Amino acid sequence: MEQRNRRVDMTLGLGLAGFVLLPWYRIEEGFYAFRWLARFPFGADEAPGLVQMVAEGRWWLAVVAALLLAAAAVRFFSPAGEARGRLLTALGVAGMGFLVLQGFAITFAGWSWTIGEALFGPLSIGQPAMGAGAVVVGLSFLFLFSVGLAEQGVMRGDFFVIAAIALLVALVAVFVFYPVLSMFVGAVQDIDGSFEPSGFLRNIQDPAIWSLDCVVGGARCGVAWRTLWLAVMTATGSTILGLAFALVATRTRFPFKKGLRLLTVLPIITPPFVIGLALILLFGRAGVVTTFLSDLFGIEPGRWLYGLTGIWIAQMLSFTPISFLVLIGVVEGVSPSMEEASQTLRADRARTFWRVSLPLMKPGLANAFLIGFIESMADFGNPLVLGGSHGVLSTEIFFAVVGAQTDPSRAAVLAIILLFFTLSAFLAQRLWLTGKNFATVTGKGDSGIHPALPRALAVGVNALVIPWTIFTLVVYGMILVGGFVNTWGLDNSLTLAHYARAFSVSLQDGSIAWTGVAWDSFWTTMMIALIAAPLTAAVGLLTAYLIVRQRFVGRNMFEFALMMSFAIPGTVIGISYIMAFNMPPLEMTGTALILVACFVFRNMPVGVRGGVAAMSQIDGSLDEASLTLRASSWRTIRRVVLPLLRPAIVAALVYSFVRAITSISAVVFLVSAKYNMATAYIVGLVENGEYGVAIAYSSMLIVVMLVIIAGFQLAVGERRLRRETRIAAPAGVRPLPAESIKEKIA
């Protein structure tokens, strides 16, 4: 009983602190600058809720105060138990509901809906976006709600679990669903926020999106169809190539199998537009190959690379390794005993492959296809670099926002179309492929040897794999060498000028001055990635813990919604974050916070995946034993679950760190002059034609990430040797679990 009262007391204390000790509204120059302390508590902008209510005439905050007081009254006049639980839950819901309602109803200019004015009369003063105080009070209402449920015995009375679920649901609602919803609303709104469907109607019928002219005549098709066509081609191509690679790596005596597997690391460490950049250096108008061919055979340098063909090649290079990684598992998953059975039934190798092995791989192939499809749809970097005037949906969205004439409604419409495509593919993958997996996953008691490939097929896959590998190596070689060449095509002499321009350091007055142009964005990137990585891992693993270990109403929905958020292309996230967080009640554009939030919620599903996989290997009775040994859920997580999950934690940390560095699609919308990210900066360099510096910066990023991943792999490898005897259960120490990359969507 004591502990229950203490919980309520702490929650109420939190609410009180939020209402009295913190500025209620957003501080324009940034909360963490702490300059508001000087004018606290009586500055009009910096005042806490209490002062805002009493002195500034924001009378509606009295409801918040009343709800907190009511909760305090319940705490002191009602004994802990189910009845009090119900009251506290109701107060928590009321508090959260009221905060959301007032946030939307009252903005800078006063009532945002006329019904408010009709009911309460006009307001003398509006309100800016919520600040630290409002957020803390909101949290305290959320905890009040959780305490109430715990006292009613929900989730076996486990406050920590309830609060964690409530918090996660709230976070996902705010950072995933609210933005997407705002985007839908934004599509039918004018710039001033009034309902104006004409922009939406005009755009959704725009022939530039939907035209099918290319089928009937020579003209171009609409951007939607072009994007779809590109995605289908990329998915088909990368699946075939990925399968060829998987077959070579598992079913032939190819001498460099280990090396082939290294390819799978490439997409993780490569910023998405870098391939496109390298292709320009090879095949662009002044590219190495182009000039070589024109010098030798007099072939006129063409612009064929800038368009769907170029994007397609770049995407094939980018996504084949992903498909390869997915399909290795599929090919290895085919039970050898099936193939041996086929051979004992008088089938030769060819018949065995075409009639048994390949059909068994079909669901896996479909999966790889859908992943390739979603990846291609969501890809932003390559089309941006190579698209030219032949854009795809993701780049068109970008240009609708930053282009000459901003048209948010058009951006929203394009984003909705893109979202429709990717979500359809995601749903197909989830619903249609679920339970259609023939592969034997257990790997137990299934001895036997895979038969060799039929001769013709072996020749075929080698003929695909070897040239493609060489091509990939050349492309990556280009990236590494490119930074040292003066101007490709014109002046092929070697130079350090690009690196000097990007990363020069000089000593001024005895201190180091970061004079290179790249340092600014480089350090920002590192800082944001360092902040985002632990948060991503924490949120992801906590979610995994809840999904695996707790049964609660709507758990499947919860998991599904989380995974679905992963199928939202980065461009769509970017545009929706702008639309949602540009004005009250939550205003975050131009801050580091919005970048961190974006990374956390975009990369979290990977942490969830890894955590679910790792946690399923840990006996659930360990947690229960800890609970019966008087440890709270929180202590259980800290002392039992986390230590056993260490490999998964490190993997999630590294993955989210690296992803925060390489991602561009959402970031490009969210960076600001103060917080510029490396990728966005490089894209800017490309747009200015500064290919040398861009490629130098990119190779630097790749090297940094290689060092990080290699260091991490060494650390994990050592740990495994040392602890092998200690932990039998949570094996599967894989630095970057295959699952995570399967789910990776740029």
Added chain:
Amino acid sequence: MSGLKSGSVVFEHVRKTFGSFTAIHDLSLTIEPGTLVTLLGPSGCGKTTTLRMLAGLEHPTAGRIFIGGKDVTMLPANERDVSMVFQSYALFPHMTVLENVAYGLESSGLKKAEAREKAEEGLSLVGLAGFGSRLPAELSGGQQQRVAVARALVLEPQVLLLDEPLSNLDARLRRRVRTEIRDLQQRLGFTAVYVTHDQEEALAVSDRIVVMHEGRIAQEGPPRALYETPASSFIADFMGEANVVPCEVVGIEGNEAVVRLGSLEHRVPGRAAQPGPAKLAIRPNAIRLAPADGAGLQGLVRHAAYLGDHVEYEVETEVGTLYVVDPDVDRSLAATTPVAIGLHNRGVAIITA
């Protein structure tokens, strides 16, 4: 470790459903302080659910649970004064044996040094003094089991819960460890609730046995009463094997009933028997096989299997096929041998339900 406070346990009309599946229907049960009570039943009977509700790992859908007189129905597991030995032992693989045993003490707020000291005491109680710095993986199965017991006992809970604690041990070790557990329980006098599906284990360790079947209590009582006077054919068959055959009660004589089994008449202790058709539970070793003599119940040996210290027979009779265990291994009856069936006085019971 002498100051163990043993508490009573009361279930009051407890019901537990998982979705549309009802795991426990209206369970009421009282466990006296200081006794070892076994929850016995086949898998899926609800015995583990009952134990987990007592531990606080599940909360009942309806009803109340009291431990030591205090209503704990809504309390989470870590706030209940019970501790549990898990089937898999659930020793934390990343902690040493001592850290495992001290874990619960530290969670309860003891100082680290104090917790260690008590943990050492607990380890010597189960005969593992000096093993504290090992990791669980470096111990044998039996030792791990004892660590799990020590870890639970050092908390001096009002009730110790044991969830199939022996099922991961081999048969020989199982006998020894169950004796150890029973000794410890009687020496320290704590209340224990013991879940198992093994009737022999239940008979060996319990003060009382609660047999569960499909989410309900099928019968409850001291081991001997359950074995000798099963209330239903389920109990008869579950508490050691039994041939359940139809019979007719033809007369009551004092404390005994006269039953007719085909052409055989037999006297059975049966307080509650009523004249009329009934069922008879006959233990396999309560059947005497004699050379066929034409009178009484006749049978034909169908199968015979020599098992070292006894011979098993399947004998076809007019009341059905009987399963017989005969200790006389010298007289091996071949299949198709005709035999006469006789019954011992012990090991035969009338089933009323």
